[in-house]
Amino acid sequence: MSGRAVIPQGSDIDPASVSIMPDGRVFQRTVHGLSEEQVGRIRAGYTCIKCYEDYIDAFPDECSVCKFPMREKQMEEFAKDFRGDIKFGPSTSLDEEREIMNEMRERAAYERALELGLTIPTPRIIVPRDA
Numbered sequence: 001m002s003g004r005a006v007i008p009q010g011s012d013i014d015p016a017s018v019s020i021m022p023d024g025r026v027f028q029r030t031v032h033g034l035s036e037e038q039v040g041r042i043r044a045g046y047t048c049i050k051c052y053e054d055y056i057d058a059f060p061d062e063c064s065v066c067k068f069p070m071r072e073k074q075m076e077e078f079a080k081d082f083r084g085d086i087k088f089g090p091s092t093s094l095d096e097e098r099e100i101m102n103e104m105r106e107r108a109a110y111e112r113a114l115e116l117g118l119t120i121p122t123p124r125i126i127v128p129r130d131a
């Protein structure tokens with residue numbers, strides 16, 4: 001461990017990976033905004049992609065903090081999770097996107113509930129704006 005703190009610039013809900021459970025619950029993943037340098041260190045294996053623990057040597061067998069098998073899985077995980085340069089933080093288009101997602105989620109959950117024969121009020125999903 002290098003003792004360097006790797007702190008994301010911010011985080012947001014990932015609009016690309018939302019799961020709606022059969023009962024209508026919505027599980028969201030969080031995306032983190034990282035600087036170019038931070039992303040570079042993750043890609044080069046110096047920073048754990050799971051918990052952002054920072055290392056002096058690249059690709060340790062496993063992260064000593066969260067036990068993630070960095071040597072084996074980090075690149076795979078990086079390919080899966082890296083979104084490239086996405087619009088981040090408050091922006092009109094992200095807000096719009098979020099609204100569309102919210103609508104889709106609500107509709108899907110509601111339709112699913114109707115299928116199951118449940119009568120429920122339209123689900124409300126609260127997304128904190130400034131987490």
Ligand SMILES: [Zn+2]
Pocket residue numbers: 048049050051052053063064065066067068
């Ligand atoms: Zn870790």
